[in-house]
Amino acid sequence: MRAAYTEQLASLGHTLGDMAALAGASMEKATDALLQADLAVAEQVISEYDRMAELTRTAEEQAFALLALQAPVAGDLRQVVSTIQIVADVDRMGALALHVAKIARRRHPQHALPDQVNGYFAEMGRIAVALGRATQEVLETRDPERAATLHDEDEAMDDLHRHLFTLLMDRDWPYGVAAAVDVTLLGRFYERFADHAVEVGRRVIFLVTGSLPSPDPEDHLAGRT
């Protein structure tokens, strides 16, 4: 029974790791599509999301089967319950990459971004990819110290996001309202991607150490003063 439980839990962990890897890879490609106005890459990200939906269903079924067949208790039960919550966060990371790709597709053959902000999004994309990789590692290793580093990457994302908004809110923003709307949404998609990664980290820390780090202020944009 215990061996079967361990095996099924490991298999569920692999599914989650695959989801995180896919979310990171999708965000990497979505960022390329955005920066290069590359329609083919945007389409690829968009169709890839089917794979994420499939992995999400698989993870949910694996978690349900674990509960149904193994009836885990105490810490084991908490592990499976956390997994159910983590699935939703990682799925959402994939959906946010999809949204970035859709904006790139909508503006094609134009670039969605004014040149002046390309650097911000290149860097936000880089951080998102690092967060996707870190999320995968954390899900596979359950290392709470590695999980805590997600928070630092998220702070770097928030800093960039704040700078971007300072730029947008400047009276001298010269690129018009339509570009500002796209930049606003895109900025939010990257920032939410990072928030979900941090949330996964928090849940893993809780699982391993039994204490939940206090939630991040989460929404720095809506929360900015």
Added chain:
Amino acid sequence: MRAAYTEQLASLGHTLGDMAALAGASMEKATDALLQADLAVAEQVISEYDRMAELTRTAEEQAFALLALQAPVAGDLRQVVSTIQIVADVDRMGALALHVAKIARRRHPQHALPDQVNGYFAEMGRIAVALGRATQEVLETRDPERAATLHDEDEAMDDLHRHLFTLLMDRDWPYGVAAAVDVTLLGRFYERFADHAVEVGRRVIFLVTGSLPSPDPEDHLAGRT
């Protein structure tokens, strides 16, 4: 055992109902704060979110206790697992009301919205409140027909949202970039509120009928062409 299970499940259902009621009430007040530039009401919504976080913790603990003490199987197990997923959606509805209130607070004593779009947000607020109420009912009654009506309200929300974007993207938008950024974010907060309500409805329909309605295109803004 069965009686205890039924009682604990009902108690969890009430917690979820309370969460949905709170989310709807918060969005109603947040909309007032936004339309009237009412700082006191905005502050009230912001501090109310602590209550939502508390209810979320309670619901998660109740669900965990149900699994741990009652070890439900088959349909009963599916019910509890769905609840764990629903908690996250309703919590997020509350967080979105909080974000609306924060924008109202940030712009005070100015109005965040140009007069021309007040009508859109009054109507989006009305729909959000109706969705909060419907979500509460659906969680308490588990009526799949009522759950299906959430989809119609969401379509009304999406229509408004699309119109709002047409307005924003119009070359003649006269209110400047800063107002456009606020309107973009606020529009998205209302739209996501509705998406989460629909997602709760889908999960309840699945629980009761065993078949999952196909997902909504979910993100009409990121998906618009």
